[in-house]
Amino acid sequence: MRDQLKRLEELQQFDAQIQELDNALKAIPAKLQASQNDLARVEALLESERTQLTETQRYYSEQKTQLQTEEATVSGAKHKLSLAKNSKEYVAAQREIEQTRESAQTREAEVAKLVEAIQAKEKLLADRAEELKGLRSSIEKDGEIAHTKMAEVQKKIDALQVTRDKVAAGIRPDYLKRYGAIRMRRGLAVATVRNGTCLGCNMNVPPQLYNTLQRGNTLETCPYCHRIxxxxxIMKDQSSTPAAE
Ligand SMILES: [Zn+2]
Structure with a gap:
C-alpha cells in the first residue's frame, strides 16, 4: 500500500510538472499571435495611408489638368483680344482673361499645396515602411526563438511523459482509474493528512478514518474533498528506503 501511495504521489508530481510545462507551451503561440496582430494593425494603417496618397495624387492631376485648360483659355482670350473688331468684343475678351486668370491663380495655389501634401505623405510613408520592416524582422526573430523554445519544452514534456507512464505502470489499474477521475475534477488528486487534517481541503478527517489511514492498508479518500x-x-518512517522503483 505504501508503495502504491508513493507511486501515486510521484505520479501527481509528474502530472503537475507536465501540466505546468503544457501551460507554458500553450502561452507561447498566444504571445506570438499578439505580435502578429500588432503587425497586421500597422500594415492596415500603412495601407490606408497609401490609399489616401493615391487619392491626393489623383486630385492633384485633376487640378493640374484644369489649370492647363485655364491657361489655354487665357491665351485663347488674349488672341481674341488682339483680333477684337469693336469695343464689345474687346471688353468680352478682357473679362474672360480676368476671370480665368483669377480662377487659375487660386488653382495654382491649390496645386502647390497639394504638391507639398504629397511630398510630406510620401516621406511619412517611407518612414512607416522602414518601421514596418524593422517590426517584421523583429517578429520573425521572435518567432524563431519561440519555435526553438516550444521544441525544447515539448521535448521536456515528452521525456517527463515517458517517466510518468513508467510510474503509472507500477500502479494498480483501479487506483490509477480513481486517481484519473479525481484529477479531472479537482486538479491535484492526492493529499497528505497531517495531524488529522487533510492538506487538500484543510478539514479534519473523522477519527475512525484517521485510524484507518494510520494502519495504511487501504486506499482512502477524503470525505470532504474526495482526494486520495x-x-x-506512513511515508516518513520508511523514507530511507528507495521510493517507487
Ligand atoms: Zn480533503
Whole structure:
C-alpha cells in the first residue's frame, strides 16, 4: 500500500510538472499571435495611408489638368483680344482673361499645396515602411526563438511523459482509474493528512478514518474533498528506503 501511495504521489508530481510545462507551451503561440496582430494593425494603417496618397495624387492631376485648360483659355482670350473688331468684343475678351486668370491663380495655389501634401505623405510613408520592416524582422526573430523554445519544452514534456507512464505502470489499474477521475475534477488528486487534517481541503478527517489511514492498508479518500489521502508519517518512517522503483 505504501508503495502504491508513493507511486501515486510521484505520479501527481509528474502530472503537475507536465501540466505546468503544457501551460507554458500553450502561452507561447498566444504571445506570438499578439505580435502578429500588432503587425497586421500597422500594415492596415500603412495601407490606408497609401490609399489616401493615391487619392491626393489623383486630385492633384485633376487640378493640374484644369489649370492647363485655364491657361489655354487665357491665351485663347488674349488672341481674341488682339483680333477684337469693336469695343464689345474687346471688353468680352478682357473679362474672360480676368476671370480665368483669377480662377487659375487660386488653382495654382491649390496645386502647390497639394504638391507639398504629397511630398510630406510620401516621406511619412517611407518612414512607416522602414518601421514596418524593422517590426517584421523583429517578429520573425521572435518567432524563431519561440519555435526553438516550444521544441525544447515539448521535448521536456515528452521525456517527463515517458517517466510518468513508467510510474503509472507500477500502479494498480483501479487506483490509477480513481486517481484519473479525481484529477479531472479537482486538479491535484492526492493529499497528505497531517495531524488529522487533510492538506487538500484543510478539514479534519473523522477519527475512525484517521485510524484507518494510520494502519495504511487501504486506499482512502477524503470525505470532504474526495482526494486520495494518506497519513504523512506512513511515508516518513520508511523514507530511507528507495521510493517507487
Ligand atoms: Zn480533503
Amino acid at each position: 489521502i494518506y497519513w504523512e508519517e
